[in-house]
Amino acid sequence: MTDYGPLTLHVPEPAVRPGGTPDFSNVRIPKAGAVPRPEIDVDPETIRDLAFSIIRVLNRAGEAVGPWAGLLSDEELVEGMRNMMTLRTFDARMLIAQRQGKTSFYMQHLGEEAISCAFRKALLPGDMNFPTYRQAGLLIAGGYSMVDMMCQVYSNSRDPLKGRQLPVMYSSKEHGFFTISGNLATQYVQAVGWAMASAIRNDTKIAAAWIGDGSTAESDFHAALVFASTYKAPVILNIVNNQWAISTFQGIARGGAGTFAARGLGFGIPSLRVDGNDYLAVYAVAKWAAERARRNLGPTLVEYVTYRVGAHSTSDDPSAYRPKTESDAWPLGDPIIRLKNHLILRGAWSEERHKQAEAEILDTVIAAQKEAESYGTLHAGAKPSAREMFDGVYAEMPPHLRRQRQQAGV
Amino acid sequence: MARMTMIEAIRDAMDVMMARDERVVVFGEDVGYFGGVFRCTAGLQQKYGKTRCFDAPISEAGIVGTAIGMATYGLHPCIEIQFADYMYPAYDQIVSEAARLRYRSNGEFTCPLVIRMPTGGGIFGGQTHSQSPEALFTHVAGLKTVVPSNPYDAKGLLIAAIEDPDPVIFLEPKRLYNGPFDGHHDRPVTPWSKHDLSEVPNGHFSLPLGKASIVRDGAAVTVLAYGTMVYVAQAAAAEAGIDAEIIDLRTLIPLDMETIAASVRKTGRCVVVHEATLTSGFGAELAALVQEACFFHLEAPVARVTGWDTPYPHAQEWDYFPGPARVGRALVETMEA
Numbered sequence: 001m002t003d004y005g006p007l008t009l010h011v012p013e014p015a016v017r018p019g020g021t022p023d024f025s026n027v028r029i030p031k032a033g034a035v036p037r038p039e040i041d042v043d044p045e046t047i048r049d050l051a052f053s054i055i056r057v058l059n060r061a062g063e064a065v066g067p068w069a070g071l072l073s074d075e076e077l078v079e080g081m082r083n084m085m086t087l088r089t090f091d092a093r094m095l096i097a098q099r100q101g102k103t104s105f106y107m108q109h110l111g112e113e114a115i116s117c118a119f120r121k122a123l124l125p126g127d128m129n130f131p132t133y134r135q136a137g138l139l140i141a142g143g144y145s146m147v148d149m150m151c152q153v154y155s156n157s158r159d160p161l162k163g164r165q166l167p168v169m170y171s172s173k174e175h176g177f178f179t180i181s182g183n184l185a186t187q188y189v190q191a192v193g194w195a196m197a198s199a200i201r202n203d204t205k206i207a208a209a210w211i212g213d214g215s216t217a218e219s220d221f222h223a224a225l226v227f228a229s230t231y232k233a234p235v236i237l238n239i240v241n242n243q244w245a246i247s248t249f250q251g252i253a254r255g256g257a258g259t260f261a262a263r264g265l266g267f268g269i270p271s272l273r274v275d276g277n278d279y280l281a282v283y284a285v286a287k288w289a290a291e292r293a294r295r296n297l298g299p300t301l302v303e304y305v306t307y308r309v310g311a312h313s314t315s316d317d318p319s320a321y322r323p324k325t326e327s328d329a330w331p332l333g334d335p336i337i338r339l340k341n342h343l344i345l346r347g348a349w350s351e352e353r354h355k356q357a358e359a360e361i362l363d364t365v366i367a368a369q370k371e372a373e374s375y376g377t378l379h380a381g382a383k384p385s386a387r388e389m390f391d392g393v394y395a396e397m398p399p400h401l402r403r404q405r406q407q408a409g410v
Numbered sequence: 411m412a413r414m415t416m417i418e419a420i421r422d423a424m425d426v427m428m429a430r431d432e433r434v435v436v437f438g439e440d441v442g443y444f445g446g447v448f449r450c451t452a453g454l455q456q457k458y459g460k461t462r463c464f465d466a467p468i469s470e471a472g473i474v475g476t477a478i479g480m481a482t483y484g485l486h487p488c489i490e491i492q493f494a495d496y497m498y499p500a501y502d503q504i505v506s507e508a509a510r511l512r513y514r515s516n517g518e519f520t521c522p523l524v525i526r527m528p529t530g531g532g533i534f535g536g537q538t539h540s541q542s543p544e545a546l547f548t549h550v551a552g553l554k555t556v557v558p559s560n561p562y563d564a565k566g567l568l569i570a571a572i573e574d575p576d577p578v579i580f581l582e583p584k585r586l587y588n589g590p591f592d593g594h595h596d597r598p599v600t601p602w603s604k605h606d607l608s609e610v611p612n613g614h615f616s617l618p619l620g621k622a623s624i625v626r627d628g629a630a631v632t633v634l635a636y637g638t639m640v641y642v643a644q645a646a647a648a649e650a651g652i653d654a655e656i657i658d659l660r661t662l663i664p665l666d667m668e669t670i671a672a673s674v675r676k677t678g679r680c681v682v683v684h685e686a687t688l689t690s691g692f693g694a695e696l697a698a699l700v701q702e703a704c705f706f707h708l709e710a711p712v713a714r715v716t717g718w719d720t721p722y723p724h725a726q727e728w729d730y731f732p733g734p735a736r737v738g739r740a741l742v743e744t745m746e747a
Contacts, residue, residue, distance in 0.1 A: 164514055169514070181506060188475075189471065189475030193475060197480040197484070224475070226467050230467060392517055393513050398620065398664035
């Protein structure tokens with residue numbers, strides 16, 4: 001006989017479900033400017049608390065405050081503003097295009113624009129991102145052609161990827177944007193390998209790995225941290241915590257850990273949390289991590305705390321699993337509105353300029369869309385040939401594929 | 411020319427390529443300081459330094475995942491998975507990533523990567539050190555799969571694999587590392603030094619991927635084999651007194667269908683032999699291809715002799731292993747059919 005009672009299984013639940021009142025009281029938000037900015041060669045053991053706080057620069061009044069502020073000029077901030085607005089407009093147009101049947105699928109960034117747009121500005125030519133499907137700001141902010149992006153979304157005759165990939169799974173080596181897999185977490189460890197290669201060759205390039213909160217549960221994430229830690233790879237390990245993995249709240253992947261950033265601590269990797277809706281904070285932390293990598297100090301893990309305002313994809317309906325008003329209650333606000341307020345406060349922007357910029361950007365995006373659609377959409381107009389389906393499986397087509405192409409009659 | 415075991419030939423291929431091409435890096439579990447549990451990388455770290463040949467954490471997904479990243483950067487990694495049986499954690503990286511990068515990026519990112527793995531049984535390795543998973547690779551578009559059967563081929567094919575612009579799975583039959591093995595496990599081991607194909611050219615030489623080798627000319631029946639089964643088939647034919655034409659496929663993808671079809675059209679009979687399990691094995695593909703290409707020349711059904719559809723057992727290793735007696739019976743039956 002023992003006095004052990006029956007065991008019970010713990011299954012975490014989000015604070016609120018549809019019909020409930022949104023509640024983010026569990027998200028502790030420190031004051032802007034409150035988190036110190038360590039030297040880049042800091043002993044990771046001495047900054048463990050940064051994995052549990054949130055680095056913020058913009059305060060509620062729209063001022064840039066604290067040790068992480070002061071890195072960007074008016075011009076750079078205005079450019080960041082325009083990039084975020086462009087990404088949001090691009091998304092809006094592509095969502096409509098998907099609803100109109102011009103493509104099969106789309107994924108938007110609503111609420112998360114600051115992360116990829118600001119991060120891109122911390123990198124140098126030759127660096128390589130290994131992105132997920134919600135970092136198209138890396139391309140927009142890097143000046144990649146929107147027409148090419150749309151041609152990819154439409155899988156049309158000018159699709160740089162010849163219609164072989166799901167919409168938004170872009171690839172551009174020239175723009176430091178690795179071909180997106182669509183399988184989750186696989187590329188996190190590849191980024192570490194790419195960075196190791198740069199170090200093996202005594203090069204100066206660095207890599208950036210990207211993953212969402214949900215996919216940190218994949219074993220590839222943990223393998224990536226082991227290799228990055230062991231070989232001190234020049235890589236920035238980014239986790240975008242947008243609270244939701246399709247319908248699954250972040251607590252299912254996070255488990256008992258306080259934060260996702262805390263995952264890095266056991267590996268001895270400096271691990272920081274940052275306000276993902278604060279363009280200035282994202283840039284400052286990305287720059288800090290990039291500087292560490294470039295100075296051969298090894299990897300940095302960064303958790304961007306943000307909120308996925310839209311659906312996971314065009315195939316998803318969030319009202320089935322979270323309160324409709326939850327995004328309004330999100331305590332870190334909207335990245336575009338926050339930067340707008342800051343720029344106005346600096347005297348570098350105005351309501352009028354904002355409206356004007358919105359109109360200009362819309363015109364530019366619509367013009368790009370018109371051009372892209374002139375090359376076809378998924379179900380209408382010109383598209384990649386069926387013959388091309390057999391190309392590029394190998395550098396040289398082996399005999400069995402030649403026979404199959406013949407059989408296909410293309 | 412120099413006499414080598416298969417281990418020495420494989421090591422020599424990596425040595426030659428590391429000396430010729432700074433982009434070639436070698437890593438895996440126990441591969442660096444110690445030189446690998448089968449000693450295939452012995453001495454490479456001392457010679458090329460520990461950023462060219464190094465030990466990896468026990469994480470096959472990490473080993474293959476980082477190697478893919480390195481390959482897309484421009485290196486030519488030649489990595490070791492300690493046993494093919496340990497490959498499964500890396501399977502997603504191999505199938506969804508390495509095999510498809512060229513295709514999905516329209517050639518922007520490519521993956522010149524060699525994944526070496528000891529394969530097959532015959533060493534009392536039990537279910538986790540004996541498997542032959544080649545069909546799991548031949549089923550994947552974008553991969554090449556190579557299985558050498560002797561030191562000469564091992565060196566020439568491994569150099570070709572390292573020079574190949576696409577990912578290559580290089581399966582090394584571990585029972586052949588130290589000598590040819592014909593399945594007579596109760597007889598003394600023959601060392602490679604007594605075998606012609608242990609004479610290996612010095613320096614750089616390569617063999618084309620996709621070219622089979624006829625190891626025994628014959629008129630009665632064609633035997634399609636690779637790896638250890640090449641020797642089992644030779645013993646079986648000799649002991650059954652059958653004039654078999656034995657083809658060592660050497661590479662499964664790309665497959666040398668020309669050599670296969672020419673032989674079967676000549677003999678009118680075909681027996682396929684592999685150590686892997688039967689159902690959906692590579693032998694099924696071979697049987698299908700042979701009947702497509704040679705149906706009107708066939709005098710008998712295409713026979714398959716393979717491992718049974720069970721996990722690889724320990725105590726019953728030789729009941730599982732498709733040895734010369736089973737292959738010989740299939741040859742006789744195919745001749746009588």
